[in-house]
Amino acid sequence: MKEDSCYLIKYTSSGLYCELADAWIDPIKPVKRALITHAHMDHFTFGCDEYISTYETAVIIKERIGKEINIKTYDYEKEFKINGIKISFHPSGHILGSSQIKFSFAEEIWLITGDYKRQKDDTCKEYEIVKTDYLISESTFGLPIFKWDEPQKTTTDISKWVNSSQEKTSILFCYSLGKAQRILNEISKTNFKNNIYTHSSIYRMNNCYKKLGIDIIETKKLEQTKNNSDLKGSLIILPPALNKSSFLKNFKDSQTGFASGWMSIRALRKRSGYDKGFSISDHADWISILRTIKESKANNIFFHHGDSEALNKYLKEKNSINVLEFEYKK
């Protein structure tokens, strides 16, 4: 077996690294050059000398951090070179602007999926099947108990949940970037007529999406001083960080829900402390991970992000692909 150092992409204490291009992918520490798969903050680190991403990702990042950074952008599929390594971004279907990153060098192709999903999502480009030799796939939901319902089913449930408690304020927690916009986009296709309020962080992202040409239903920005009796029967969308915060004291008669892939498990739903869990995810479920591996035609697979023990063992038993693990350096 090859040593990590022989691979085109390896794992370092700062994250995935392509030595020949001297570039890190979603580094967790400040580095010289960072390729960014998408604009979620756990994939972004301040203080890098240079960032490279898709245009949409760059716009969202700048909006989120509120300042200029040295960021270079490339369109999807547009190939560019760093130190002779050919690199390109390809849609990953996770959120707006999210991408897989393809590296080619000396007849060898590596593909880092970043976070991805195979479900339909009208707020971003659909996942693109990219053929590769080496695949580095995320495995956040790497167990067969995870199988996503159609998003329409979840938004119909959300809509029913709000409508069946008109005397209450329904507070739905979800990630402010990506998930919130996807839910809003989906819910606009149901016959949901109630008022929707969004927290300022979500409201800002909505505008950002709209600016980038995505169809997002009109919501009202939630003002902290808002008289809460006006909010009965409305849907309020907040980021999860505000759960159990003093912010919630503004709403007396309320019910809470959380939208996340983890909510498909009853124990996690119960432990989360929300009244209701809605299962909807922007990551790949088990079947999608297996499908993606197959369609990529990869001969070698690494998993990154998430618990990959079961996937590793399952694929080894099937013996159809070479399952590799990074020598993790702490």
Added chain:
Amino acid sequence: MSLKKFSELFTDLDSCNSTNKKIGILQKYFSSNEALENSWTIYLLTGKKNKRFISGRSIKTLFSEIYEYPLWLIDSCYLKVGDSAEVISLLLRNMITGKNIKYQDISLDELLNKSFPELSILKEDYKKLRVKEIWENIPIENLLVINKILTGTFRVGVSIGLITKSIAKLINLDEAIISHRLMGDFIPSEESYKLLIDKKINPLELNYKPYPFLLANTFEKKIIDKSINDFQFEWKWDGIRIQLIKRSGKVSIWTRGQDLVNKSFPELVEKISSIKDDFVIDGELLVWDFKQSLPLNFSLLQKRINRKAPSRKIQKNLPIIFIAYDLLEINGEDQRYSNLEIRRNNLEKHLCNWLNESKEELSNIFKISDLIHPKNWEEAETFKNNSRDNGTEGLVIKNKKSIYTPGRKKGLWWKYKVDPMQLDAVLIYAKGGSGIRAGLYTDYSFALWKDGELIKFASAYSGLNNTEIKELDRWIRQNTIDRFGPVRSVRPEMVFEISFENIQISKRHKSGIAVRFPRITKWRKDKLIKDADTLENAQKLMLNK
């Protein structure tokens, strides 16, 4: 037709944290459903003794064999989910489409009275076919409930108390009566549900049923402001609380867990039958050491309960006694609304007569709970602290004016328990939890020192708060030395204060000791493992007790 309805009820109750709302949901459900289906619903939700048609293990094996699915993968999933029925219903969604199904809906009666009992006696291969047929022919959203019924594991946070409240509200009758009607075995039938919601009270209907038990609260400091003379003091025995019932000459022994245990204690039934009066007496059952006049270890009592039709030899080697606390009914007359002082006087008077009339045989098995008479609260505390000397675990303090009402009402009875024994021990193993704690390492094993080696002495699951559980879970994952299936052995680094009620010699354990009710009372981050206790210290506790 109502698997569908029941499944919706399950989902609604499961995603509702308010008691009042739950009662509302139940009320609506009961009033819009057929009696027979309601009776099965009560049977399932109260989960008193749900029949298990397939074990948690077999449902996993069945799935694995039917769909040629690796069992290890099902087990990995189980670690995250913590419930076999749920794991299988989640995995099934990868296997079936839920289209072209035969059973759009099916009644609970059909399932529980016919399909499942028939299924459970089938030979393995036929069972597989039948289970597959059921799974593939019911709506996907009902799979969880079906599997939970199959495996007999219904816990939705609906207590018998909630059912009682919703039925009482539904028919506008006193909760105490509904609660009484629900005591003992509830055998589902149209008839039993109709009886449950009958607005007329038939004095004979409850003849074979125990009364709902009065339960003691934990001692509250504020009661010492009151005069000690307002209270009655008794020892708190560590046996099983029972109601001894003799009505129309027929004896029944009911545990607080509402099990009828006549068969386990034939000698008690026999001797009680000779008493001339009818009665209901609340008391405690213990295995007794007549030489030392002390109760024997609780595990021996468990042995007696588990043995139906015990031999003469067992009856002789593990002799039992009944300690009477309270007289609830005498010759058909309900005493529960007289105050405790009066009930106690009557109990003493009647018991005295019975003992006189029956020669000494009855006194070997039937005693009255001795009263203790502390002169002041300090002395009460001393009694409590010394309670281990006579094999009890503290005092029960009862308001002399208290009536006997169901449940844990405030201001009536208190348990005043002796401080637990404690040892500082080192965490050595952790196992994944189940149910709501799935996916977290929450079942811990602790060790004490012996000749420079750590010897496992107790396992504990409770005592840490949610933040600590998460923190320790993370630590366990980062400090795992070895893994055996769901168990991890961890670097010996963390010290915990373990409290327990009792300590005994045990041949079954490597440490040679067994403790009762071990739980974590403190995470001793201030201590190094060398500061943890030794087995010797544990043995000293045993000698000193």
